[in-house]
Amino acid sequence: MDPRPSLTSTTESSGLPLALPEWKRAVIKVGSALVAPDGKGCSTQYLLSLARFITESKRTGKEVVLVSSGAVAAGMPLHPRVKAGRRSLIEKQALAAIGQSMLMAHWSRLFDFPCAQILLTHDDLLHRKRFVNAKNTLLELLKIGVLPIVNENDSVAVEELKVGDNDNLAAHVAVLAEADLLLIFSDIDGLFDADPRKHPGAVLIPEVHRIDEEIFALAGGSVSSVGTGGMITKLQAAAKASDRGIHAAILNGTRGESVEALLRGHLTGTLFHRTANPRTAKKHWISHALPCQGRIWVDQGAVRALSREGASLLPSGISRLEGTFQRGDAVEIHHEERGLVGKGITQYGAADLEKLCGCKSADIRGLLGYAYTDVIIHRNDLVLCDEPPLEGIATAPR
Numbered sequence: 001m002d003p004r005p006s007l008t009s010t011t012e013s014s015g016l017p018l019a020l021p022e023w024k025r026a027v028i029k030v031g032s033a034l035v036a037p038d039g040k041g042c043s044t045q046y047l048l049s050l051a052r053f054i055t056e057s058k059r060t061g062k063e064v065v066l067v068s069s070g071a072v073a074a075g076m077p078l079h080p081r082v083k084a085g086r087r088s089l090i091e092k093q094a095l096a097a098i099g100q101s102m103l104m105a106h107w108s109r110l111f112d113f114p115c116a117q118i119l120l121t122h123d124d125l126l127h128r129k130r131f132v133n134a135k136n137t138l139l140e141l142l143k144i145g146v147l148p149i150v151n152e153n154d155s156v157a158v159e160e161l162k163v164g165d166n167d168n169l170a171a172h173v174a175v176l177a178e179a180d181l182l183l184i185f186s187d188i189d190g191l192f193d194a195d196p197r198k199h200p201g202a203v204l205i206p207e208v209h210r211i212d213e214e215i216f217a218l219a220g221g222s223v224s225s226v227g228t229g230g231m232i233t234k235l236q237a238a239a240k241a242s243d244r245g246i247h248a249a250i251l252n253g254t255r256g257e258s259v260e261a262l263l264r265g266h267l268t269g270t271l272f273h274r275t276a277n278p279r280t281a282k283k284h285w286i287s288h289a290l291p292c293q294g295r296i297w298v299d300q301g302a303v304r305a306l307s308r309e310g311a312s313l314l315p316s317g318i319s320r321l322e323g324t325f326q327r328g329d330a331v332e333i334h335h336e337e338r339g340l341v342g343k344g345i346t347q348y349g350a351a352d353l354e355k356l357c358g359c360k361s362a363d364i365r366g367l368l369g370y371a372y373t374d375v376i377i378h379r380n381d382l383v384l385c386d387e388p389p390l391e392g393i394a395t396a397p398r
């Protein structure tokens with residue numbers, strides 16, 4: 001068990017801001033209360049300093065994905081009948097449809113680089129094929145310096161298809177984008193030992209090492225007319241992220257000075273330390289959590305390239321396959337004599353791959369009529385059997 005206490009209260013801390021962990025790629029979540037402090041429309045009041053933080057971070061070579069709430073609030077002034085707090089699901093969906101384009105236009109005005117809209121539902125995160133497509137799009141946008149702005153696709157997602165709140169959505173996006181930091185900006189200074197809006201004496205908790213029941217017991221819901229989930233969903237998001245090797249923090253986006261301080265590496269808010277190394281967390285997920293949907297047999301040259309040169313798996317090294325796997329599924333990699341070599345996430349489904357066995361990457365487009373990537377399994381999506389600490393991947397039942 002982790003010997004550290006799960007939390008450090010301000011009384012135990014020095015009162016100085018914490019050091020923001022080193023990061024290269026962050027998901028920044030901005031709550032509705034920051035977009036629409038008056039409960040409706042889009043305001044620049046708090047977004048200007050957040051936009052400056054994003055711009056400066058990008059200027060110094062960091063990558064940012066923005067998850068922005070506020071579509072429902074943005075649509076409010078344009079819906080003739082709807083009042084805050086008394087909205088049916090259909091009305092909310094209509095508001096989101098009206099507000100989403102306004103939200104995008106609003107953010108875009110604050111940047112001099114292009115922004116791109118990505119709307120996701122729970123289904124997109126659940127189905128491997130769509131997960132991989134969303135991931136590839138995000139990574140491509142980051143590569144070309146565009147700011148992806150993500151929201152839930154509220155106008156098409158009914159309750160059972162929804163993630164439901166953008167805190168959890170942001171954590172999913174952080175995993176999807178392989179971010180190393182998740183910053184959740186709200187209208188509150190961080191996690192307190194009770195909801196400060198109801199308990200004025202509540203104390204801020206600057207650091208959390210383990211998100212356990214004791215921590216969850218501190219969180220209440222949202223009292224705002226536009227927020228969803230309150231502190232509970234923020235803790236769920238932080239727990240998801242820290243489990244996957246991503247540091248998370250809850251900060252007050254209404255305090256320009258706190259946002260500014262981030263650029264100097266100072267964090268005022270609550271920091272949730274990651275509980276796993278990101279590489280190990282991902283490899284663990286591939287080896288143990290993802291069900292294996294098929295097998296790929298590779299030749300000796302491919303085994304050498306994978307294990308000695310740290311290469312990705314190319315189609316030229318594949319001799320045959322088994323199973324009806326889809327793009328984004330996990331498959332085992334076998335060698336006729338050596339047996340199981342590893343496990344990874346395939347960029348091509350079995351139907352495509354049948355046509356690609358033994359071919360050169362340059363021929364993929366000609367053979368299929370399209371090409372997702374040049375590699376079949378990317379190095380980052382691959383775990384080898386003899387790779388510590390994950391020796392001995394369980395093989396799938398035949």
Ligand SMILES: Nc1ncnc2c1ncn2[C@@H]1O[C@H](COP(=O)(O)OP(=O)(O)O)[C@@H](O)[C@H]1O
Pocket residue numbers: 030031032033034069185186187188190191192193194195196197218219220221222223224226227228229230231232
């Ligand atoms: N223990 C707690 N510490 C801090 N805030 C809390 C706590 N419990 C509940 N809250 C509430 O959570 C709110 C933030 O959540 P929410 O209204 O959903 O914001 P957002 O729109 O940024 O997601 C705070 O304004 C606060 O009232």
Ligand SMILES: N[C@@H](CCC(=O)OP(=O)(O)O)C(=O)O
Pocket residue numbers: 030031032033068069070071072073096151152154164165166167226227228229230
């Ligand atoms: N997708 C919704 C926001 C849902 C949500 O989680 O809101 P919030 O608690 O303010 O982050 C919208 O754009 O209005």
